[in-house]
Amino acid sequence: MGEQHLDGQDGAEAPEAITRAEAVFDKARRVAGVGLAPLAFAVAWFTTGSLHYEARMLSAILAGAAVLWITETLPLPVTALLGAALCIVMGVADPRTVLAPFADRIVFLFIGSFILARAMAIHGLDRRLALGFLSWRWLAAHPARLMAGLGLVTAVISMWVSNTATAAMMLPIALGLVHATGEREPGDGRGSRYATGMMLMVAFAASVGGIATPVGTPPNGIGISFIRERLGVNISFFRWVSIALPLFVVMFAALCVLLYVLHRSGRRAGSAQVTQYLHDRRAALGPWTRGQINTLIAFGVAFALWLAPGVYAAVCPGDAATHKLLENRLHESVVALVAALLLFVLPTDLRKGEMTLTWNQAVRIDWGTILLFGGGLTLGNLMEKTGVAAALGQAVQGGGEGSLWGLTGLSIAMAIFLSETTSNTAAATMVMPVVISMARQSGVDPLPPALGACLGASFGFMLPVSTPPNAIVYGSGLVPIPRMVRAGVLFDIIGFFIIWGGLAVLCPLLGLSAAK
Numbered sequence: 001m002g003e004q005h006l007d008g009q010d011g012a013e014a015p016e017a018i019t020r021a022e023a024v025f026d027k028a029r030r031v032a033g034v035g036l037a038p039l040a041f042a043v044a045w046f047t048t049g050s051l052h053y054e055a056r057m058l059s060a061i062l063a064g065a066a067v068l069w070i071t072e073t074l075p076l077p078v079t080a081l082l083g084a085a086l087c088i089v090m091g092v093a094d095p096r097t098v099l100a101p102f103a104d105r106i107v108f109l110f111i112g113s114f115i116l117a118r119a120m121a122i123h124g125l126d127r128r129l130a131l132g133f134l135s136w137r138w139l140a141a142h143p144a145r146l147m148a149g150l151g152l153v154t155a156v157i158s159m160w161v162s163n164t165a166t167a168a169m170m171l172p173i174a175l176g177l178v179h180a181t182g183e184r185e186p187g188d189g190r191g192s193r194y195a196t197g198m199m200l201m202v203a204f205a206a207s208v209g210g211i212a213t214p215v216g217t218p219p220n221g222i223g224i225s226f227i228r229e230r231l232g233v234n235i236s237f238f239r240w241v242s243i244a245l246p247l248f249v250v251m252f253a254a255l256c257v258l259l260y261v262l263h264r265s266g267r268r269a270g271s272a273q274v275t276q277y278l279h280d281r282r283a284a285l286g287p288w289t290r291g292q293i294n295t296l297i298a299f300g301v302a303f304a305l306w307l308a309p310g311v312y313a314a315v316c317p318g319d320a321a322t323h324k325l326l327e328n329r330l331h332e333s334v335v336a337l338v339a340a341l342l343l344f345v346l347p348t349d350l351r352k353g354e355m356t357l358t359w360n361q362a363v364r365i366d367w368g369t370i371l372l373f374g375g376g377l378t379l380g381n382l383m384e385k386t387g388v389a390a391a392l393g394q395a396v397q398g399g400g401e402g403s404l405w406g407l408t409g410l411s412i413a414m415a416i417f418l419s420e421t422t423s424n425t426a427a428a429t430m431v432m433p434v435v436i437s438m439a440r441q442s443g444v445d446p447l448p449p450a451l452g453a454c455l456g457a458s459f460g461f462m463l464p465v466s467t468p469p470n471a472i473v474y475g476s477g478l479v480p481i482p483r484m485v486r487a488g489v490l491f492d493i494i495g496f497f498i499i500w501g502g503l504a505v506l507c508p509l510l511g512l513s514a515a516k
Helices: 020-044 054-070 076-089 095-102 106-123 125-132 143-158 163-181 194-210 217-229 238-263 273-286 290-315 320-329 332-342 366-386 388-397 404-419 424-441 447-458 467-473 483-510
Strands: 345-347
Touching: 020 054, 020 076, 054 076, 054 366, 054 388, 054 424, 076 095, 076 366, 095 106, 095 366, 106 125, 106 163, 106 217, 106 290, 106 332, 106 366, 106 467, 125 143, 125 163, 125 273, 125 345, 143 163, 143 194, 143 238, 163 194, 163 273, 194 238, 194 467, 194 483, 217 238, 217 366, 217 424, 217 447, 238 290, 238 483, 290 332, 290 345, 290 404, 366 388, 366 424, 388 424, 404 424, 404 447, 404 483, 424 447, 447 483, 467 483
Parallel strands: none
Antiparallel strands: none
């Protein structure tokens, strides 16, 4: 979770992030994992006697890891590494098989994109772009437009930067806007309904924006890797965007309507204080720096090369050979690394020999997410290879056969439910292998259910523990739990139908299928 820093210029002080009762509950949850994880391990081992040794042991390891992920007794990446290590020590698979996913090409895509995001944060490019967009007078003229504008800029940044970092960066801006509008309750200092809506917009938009691009959130990478390895379908950057961007547009529109209806402002007109606040914050940034320009160039190169193969295929549909060559030479992971490397050679001061990014700055990317990602791929692959995914699929289906869109709906619901209690990466890891096996057992195309599980794993809006952006905005003190639960439940339900209906339309329209 990103460090929260609220300076005085934002017009708000950092509130106490967690109450005493919440601290006690959090400690109890973590302590509970110490006993529940071994218990889950033992129960899984003794209730899977019909499986062969490797599958039984993996089932036990998965059960223990799931408890540790939910209780957070250990840091999430540590649990992922522990699961991988136990798979080797307990003889589930050899070291090469277990550790190979940590070097999957999708992992390098995230390493490169994280370095780009790191440069954006260091040079303040993300904040400059956010304040520049929000300074548009038309947005500040009405509370609904201001809330939607805050959500849109948050979501767009989250397409390229982790949702946690995006929420942490946007929170001080949102708090400043709330202060400027005067949306405060008298007496206890809590925010009005509108203030709560602004906080929830930051959290929810940061998670929703991540679905739009392959690098927006780790479940996307998990899904792309599983679909490539298990279904033989290569989903390029362009193809992913063609699927997810329309879904994002509908989701974001629904989010804006929902949050404003639930948290309508008492103001009817714009606030001069809002305009002045944004002007002051933007002026404080000063002129564009060479570091910001260089980072924007590197990002532009990455974006252009990511889209190049798909655009070429659309413009020249008959030239399959060149399209294949571009896909191989300009793979998303290579493009991300090339763009990241540009940051080390584009100078900010030639006389001093200073470059846009130093290695000491670059190594401070979120390696925990990278390790969690690799561990998730490992456990997911082993679930498929040992037959655990097939066994779980049979248990969920109860031996019956399901329809394509019935199974897709089930996979979305399972992913959303799990994402409420554990990380979205862990949710995607556990659900995707199962739904792929369920689809194969039912004789239906496994691609729509797999995509549904992947997208559903990014939902989880009910509680502060559901996702880091929720926890970050909850720490503002302006989001009562009942309001978060109400908005989160409604948006989970809305999101389910948007994903389900969207895939039902887009998969046939785009010719997406893994059926042989």
